[in-house]
Amino acid sequence: MAPSPSEVPYGTLDVMVLKTLEQMGPLHDYGIARRIEQIAEGMLALNQGTIYPALLRLEQRSWIRSEWGSSENNRRARFYSITRAGKKQLKTEADAWARIVAMMQRTLGEEG
């Protein structure tokens, strides 16, 4: 049986958004949501609306900034881009993740 798409763990969405913006450059909200869905390849059940609070949180911490631009279908859209502080934060978070993953692998590997 295929694993059912899991909920987004709290806090990870923020990291995903930062990583996306670092890789792809400025994106509007839809673009960010699409990109995350693509990477997750159906492993995540993401309500696209949930990225709004995440974007707000990141902007309040000045890890991203936003400005109005125009989308590919010529509508006004808000484009988000990562800041210097955001890149720093992403690095911190990525290191932390790597440590946790390594630890979990060791733990689970020993058990299994």
Place this chain on the structure above:
Amino acid sequence: MTRLRVFWLRFFGIFRRKDAELDEEIQTHLALLREEHVRRGKSAESARVAASKDFGGILQTKELHRQGASFVWLDDARRDFGYALRSLRRSPALSVAIVVSFAFGIGLNAITFSAFNGVLLRAQVDHDPGSFVQIYLLLSGDWHRDYYGTRYSASLDDFEAIRSRAQTLAAVTASAWASFAIDDALVPRLRGKLVSCNYLAAHQSHVVLGRRLVDADCSNHRSVVVLSERGWTIGFGRDPTVLGRTLHLNSHPVTVVGVAPDEAVGDPIAPLVFVPYTLQPQLVPFDNYSLDSRHQLAWLSLAGRLAPGRTVQEAQNELGVILHSFDYLYSGRRTDVVTTSGALIEGPNAGPAPMVMRLALGAAGLILLLVCANVAALLLARSTARQKEIAIRISIGAGRERLVRQFVTETLTLALIATVPSIVLAHYLPGPLTQLFTPHPIGASFILDHRVLGYTAGLTLSAAMVAGLVPALAALRFGQDAGRTSPPEHLRLTMIGYQFALSLALLTAMGLVAGAQRRLLRPQLSYDPENVIVTRIDVGRLGISNWRAQSFYDKLMPRVQGMPGVSNVAVSSVPPFGGAPRAAVSVGGGNSTSASVRAVSPSYFRLAGIRLLQGRLFALGEVQFPVESVVVSESLARTLVPDGNAVGQTFRIGQGTTAEIIGVVDDTSSLRPGERDGPLLYQQIHAGYLGNAALLTRTAGDSASTMREIQTATRQLEPRLHVTAETVAATIAQEAAQYRLLSAVVAIASGLALFLASAGLYGATAFAVTRRAKEIGIRMALGARRRDVVELFVSSLKRPLLIGVGLGLPLAMLVARLLDTANVFLVLEPNELAPYGWAVLMLLVTAGLATVIPVMTTSRPDPVNALRCD
């Protein structure tokens, strides 16, 4: 740091998108999603469904955004506030009425508090208040010394010990209040301070003219003075040539060397002149003391400046240690030191002031409570009109709590608007107001510090809660039950009842205080206080012997006796209503009590109209050794000798003298105006008292001209003497002036309370009459006369009046009890019944008028019209 930043961003809602912007962002998002689905081959309709499925709930997204961007409660408050402003604009008359009521209630409280804050709670220092220390000495134990000024002052020895040894203080200063007669100024007297010569340099920031006092002025005993800016203005009209001029203070020539700024230096009263304390022996000699009695006399008030890095507590500890050394020197003396930051309320000599403050603030608080009740009644009236709106809001799902919050916010908005003028008044009014209560210039500055602002903010919040909560809850109950059309009438009447109760209590207090003041101003004396002149002659300052003082009086008294209109002349150790020292008295059997002591010449009794009940009065040249002959008042006689004849009994005064009662006279009032004296002991006056005695003259003629004649006669006998004279009536009036603040506050409070309560009742009745116009119309159509209609409404007064009297009388008794506990400053008779009766009567009449007038004026339209309306 990030956390704090996020808090403020959220607080101000900086990233809060405008609803339209967020909408647009979401719409673009959805459009892109739809296009994606269409590209994948879906129909337009199913692409729309799929897009909104992918996106999730739009409303939830917006709500999540709102929660993240701001704080929900804050955002709600912002909305409530905006809503409140809109709904206040809808009923401007009502809003104005409420704002005015609030402004009045909050303003009264803010002004009262600001006044007390300036005088009592703030440190009385303008220049560098952080380092100021006020120093109080508390002496206990058997060892005794005399005081000139307050009990907490220091002797010259104490001052010099502290000045030479204290490490915690960068400067130690001494001062003493004194009043100087002056012949060369626009005013006859200058009240000022004898100061140590470092005083001005330590406590003031600059010089207005000339120079300050310097240490050399004191060490060289120079006859120089510095005027304060106020003294310069009052006494010399700001004449710059006053510098270098020679003035005569108490007939002693002094040179003006400077003008100091009006910066407060430890007292709420501003001194007009600063004189080096080394001039005390020449300018204000004490009876039997001079600078030489360095230790026996405490007269200097000490203050200081902390050395850098030291605290008030450290100074207190160090000064305590320094002064304890005197305790070893003088056995039986125990010295404690209290240091404060200069706020009078922290010091041990605050006296009844904190009590007066609490009473005045309490009275003002009661007024605010009344204002709140009134505002609540007005809001209730409006909630009837808003019934439909409330019902709609509830039916579309507004929570109870949310609605209550909205109503309270509306009230709070009104209260906040009212706070603005209140704060402005609290800044400007207390100065002129406090000046009304003392003849001396007020030097305290009244600024809006954190205490005044905090107190006002707290009051505003509580007032809004009190006034807003009841109508909000009532409106809610009422809105839920939309079928019920009657407004919460009983609630309004209950509230008016509470207002009546408060009014009744305040009216009673007014009656009691007014009664006390009447007794104060018109004491039941057996002479007319206008016709008795008290002349104070400072014979002691001549430095002459007691026998010369005796011969001075022996020459003066016959002269005064011979003046036209004069019927009696007497000498008393203390003037009428000037208080009197007390002494312990005991008879052999063990009956002991304390009595006030007054030394008088034999003629005193006739002059004061005191009747002899038993025995005899003093004879001239009475032998006073080994047993002193004394006259006692009836109440002292009763205490000492409860049964039988007091005449001939002997008892002891204090530890030493044995006295024999030669006569008993009736009780009178001579110590405090408006109060019977209690046990009083009369000694025959002797030369030892004459240095600082009072000459009493009873005249049938014009008091003013007799006063002038006495002054002339005195000057002829001894040109150097300084004479002050006033009538007993003037003494009493001065005494009474101290209580003006209290009686003014109570009178204003009770008048306003009654006015507010009756205005509330008037409004409520008028409102009820309009609302019940149809009912009245029907009644009148069926044959009711106007009298019946009036009776209908008057009968609805039953409830508020029952509450008012039932709750108000016990409350009034409580207030009377409280005032009586504070008896230190006013002679009250809380068990008097008349004030209660008058208060109830006034309440009944006012309530009646406030009901009958609106009924009479609004029930005029004829029944047909009344039935036709709506």
